[in-house]
Amino acid sequence: MATIAEPIALGGPRGAGLRSFVRRNPTIVIGAALLSVVVALALLAPWISGDPFTVAPVNRLQSPDFSNFFDPGKANRFGTDNLGRDIFARTIWGARVSLMVGISVALLSTSMGLLIGLFAGYFRLLDAIVMRVMDALMAIPGILLAIALVALTRGSVPVVIFAITVPEIPRVVRLVRAVVLTVRERPFIDAAVSVGSRPAKVIFRHILPNTIAPLIVQATYICASAILTEAGLSFLGAGVPPEIPTWGNMIAQSRLFLARAPWTIFFPGACLAIVVLAINLLGDGLRDRLDPRLARRMR
Amino acid sequence: MDAIAPLLRVDDLRTHFFTVDGVTRAVDGVSFHVDPGETLGIVGESGCGKSVTALSILRLLPPRIGRIVGGTVSFEGTNLLDLSIAAMRDIRGNRIAMIFQEPMTSLNPVLSIGEQIAEAVRIHQGASQADARARAEEMLRLVKIPDAAKRLDDYPHQFSGGMRQRVMIAMALSCNPQLLIADEPTTALDVTVQAQILNLMIELKERTGAAVMLITHALPVVAETCQRVIVMYAGRIVESAPVDELFDNPLHPYTRGLMSSIPRLGSAARQKRLTEIPGIVPDLRKPIPGCAFAPRCGLADDRCRNEAPALIEHVGGHRAACFKAGAPA
Numbered sequence: 001m002a003t004i005a006e007p008i009a010l011g012g013p014r015g016a017g018l019r020s021f022v023r024r025n026p027t028i029v030i031g032a033a034l035l036s037v038v039v040a041l042a043l044l045a046p047w048i049s050g051d052p053f054t055v056a057p058v059n060r061l062q063s064p065d066f067s068n069f070f071d072p073g074k075a076n077r078f079g080t081d082n083l084g085r086d087i088f089a090r091t092i093w094g095a096r097v098s099l100m101v102g103i104s105v106a107l108l109s110t111s112m113g114l115l116i117g118l119f120a121g122y123f124r125l126l127d128a129i130v131m132r133v134m135d136a137l138m139a140i141p142g143i144l145l146a147i148a149l150v151a152l153t154r155g156s157v158p159v160v161i162f163a164i165t166v167p168e169i170p171r172v173v174r175l176v177r178a179v180v181l182t183v184r185e186r187p188f189i190d191a192a193v194s195v196g197s198r199p200a201k202v203i204f205r206h207i208l209p210n211t212i213a214p215l216i217v218q219a220t221y222i223c224a225s226a227i228l229t230e231a232g233l234s235f236l237g238a239g240v241p242p243e244i245p246t247w248g249n250m251i252a253q254s255r256l257f258l259a260r261a262p263w264t265i266f267f268p269g270a271c272l273a274i275v276v277l278a279i280n281l282l283g284d285g286l287r288d289r290l291d292p293r294l295a296r297r298m299r
Numbered sequence: 300m301d302a303i304a305p306l307l308r309v310d311d312l313r314t315h316f317f318t319v320d321g322v323t324r325a326v327d328g329v330s331f332h333v334d335p336g337e338t339l340g341i342v343g344e345s346g347c348g349k350s351v352t353a354l355s356i357l358r359l360l361p362p363r364i365g366r367i368v369g370g371t372v373s374f375e376g377t378n379l380l381d382l383s384i385a386a387m388r389d390i391r392g393n394r395i396a397m398i399f400q401e402p403m404t405s406l407n408p409v410l411s412i413g414e415q416i417a418e419a420v421r422i423h424q425g426a427s428q429a430d431a432r433a434r435a436e437e438m439l440r441l442v443k444i445p446d447a448a449k450r451l452d453d454y455p456h457q458f459s460g461g462m463r464q465r466v467m468i469a470m471a472l473s474c475n476p477q478l479l480i481a482d483e484p485t486t487a488l489d490v491t492v493q494a495q496i497l498n499l500m501i502e503l504k505e506r507t508g509a510a511v512m513l514i515t516h517a518l519p520v521v522a523e524t525c526q527r528v529i530v531m532y533a534g535r536i537v538e539s540a541p542v543d544e545l546f547d548n549p550l551h552p553y554t555r556g557l558m559s560s561i562p563r564l565g566s567a568a569r570q571k572r573l574t575e576i577p578g579i580v581p582d583l584r585k586p587i588p589g590c591a592f593a594p595r596c597g598l599a600d601d602r603c604r605n606e607a608p609a610l611i612e613h614v615g616g617h618r619a620a621c622f623k624a625g626a627p628a
Contacts, residue, residue, distance in 0.1 A: 195392030
């Protein structure tokens with residue numbers, strides 16, 4: 001009796017409460033906790049940090065000073081870069097760009113991929129055409145496509161988001177299509193057709209909900225990889241314009257001063273690693289949780 | 300018998316499957332009718348074409364592979380095979396409903412029971428969400444699920460196999476269909492639950508006046524529930540008769556074989572060993588010139604092997620497709 005997706009009570013038996021949820025799902029909790037700290041910092045950036053753009057050559061390459069850490073006016077909590085800009089402020093403001101790119105790419109590519117995948121999986125004729133297009137897209141390295149797109153237009157956050165989204169779509173389409181192909185053969189689809197449901201109803205009401213669990217998991221991985229790709233593009237100078245603080249831009253500019261001022265690269269680098277780790281932990285936890293076969297084994 | 304127009308008349312239906320290994324004649328010239336309000340049983344072993352016949356009536360065959368290559372299926376006077384896809388959708392679930400074999404997998408795991416029962420009502424009667432829900436609750440109560448109002452929001456995994464089959468029956472009957480096709484509705488269930496489900500089906504059929512086409516491989520089920528029986532073998536009808544007549548006086552050697560392979564209670568029968576039908580079902584990809592059962596039949600002669608027997612009437616409504624019909628084994 002293998003079921004693809006049963007609704008799962010996330011907390012386990014009722015009444016067991018939050019503590020049991022934490023104990024059963026450490027990866028989800030750790031991932032979500034780390035991520036919410038970063039999200040909170042990013043959201044609170046204007047209130048807890050100074051201006052990330054202010055250039056103060058007098059104060060350049062100051063080392064981190066953790067005293068009076070909670071004073072928002074202090075510019076060298078994480079030290080300053082070669083132009084005297086506040087690393088703390090730039091790191092936090094950079095989180096905004098990273099998270100925005102990650103979340104937008106995840107949402108856009110999963111929703112586009114979901115739509116294309118549903119139709120490709122259900123209509124066999126469409127499948128042959130769509131999947132060849134997807135194969136072609138997948139044959140192009142994502143970062144090359146992104147560099148080309150950014151080079152053709154002028155680098156900005158929306159362009160970067162678009163450029164990272166396009167190569168992710170085929171992966172989502174493949175996943176969704178695979179789920180649709182298995183779900184459409186299951187008897188409840190015949191049952192739905194036998195009561196007179198139209199194809200659109202069958203697709204959106206009966207098949208779509210079955211794709212959500214794997215899709216959520218895939219979305220977290222896409223989010224993490226989009227953040228990394230954005231940083232990579234910025235590092236290569238093919239992403240967001242250099243004056244806008246992003247972790248990739250910061251790392252790119254800091255590498256010249258690596259020996260003299262390692263903090264300039266440490267903080268954005270560490271943040272990047274932590275966010276990607278947090279999202280991946282969350283994704284792993286969700287995958288275990290949302291896959292009933294795995295979830296049952298772990299109970 | 301001819302006084303009332305039949306609800307469903309299937310005439311020379313031929314459904315073939317086009318596979319890489321060749322053409323399988325799953326249904327090969329089947330003709331029968333269902334009168335309004337009657338219960339017709341279709342029996343036969345696995346692969347004899349019972350289910351394909353049912354799927355052909357509703358035109359639910361797997362696309363591209365399965366095709367109806369001949370015959371007519373007229374339901375209340377209209378040939379279903381001529382209808383547009385949209386017109387066919389209006390029939391499905393509304394005028395003709397179907398119950399499938401596997402209650403465990405015939406319900407969508409991610410939708411609540413209430414939503415699934417309400418679906419047909421919403422499609423065919425354009426009912427509002429509240430009305431459809433009320434109807435779903437009514438149906439759930441009708442199939443004797445306790446606490447119907449509460450259970451509407453439950454999901455299939457919270458129901459047992461028998462309960463799910465009840466839900467399937469509720470779904471099928473929600474639009475008051477004229478014909479209910481039940482494809483082995485009790486095969487996947489416990490024996491005790493089987494009886495409950497069959498009784499429920501018969502009770503509801505009586506209440507709604509629907510005709511039932513009960514597809515099964517279990518003769519006892521037919522004996523208990525049906526008025527007329529059709530026995531299928533290798534895509535053809537080999538015998539059809541009123542249920543008592545069939546059990547009292549089986550004419551076709553295949554039907555007799557089926558009956559003697561079932562254990563019976565009673566002192567005289569107890570000592571006798573059960574007999575099986577020797578051989579296996581013929582390969583439907585190869586043309587069968589004579590009687591399809593001939594290779595397994597103890598009575599078969601050259602004529603049986605070379606000439607296909609027609610389904611001819613012997614006594615009042617009892618037809619058999621056999622040259623040796625009724626001959627002692």
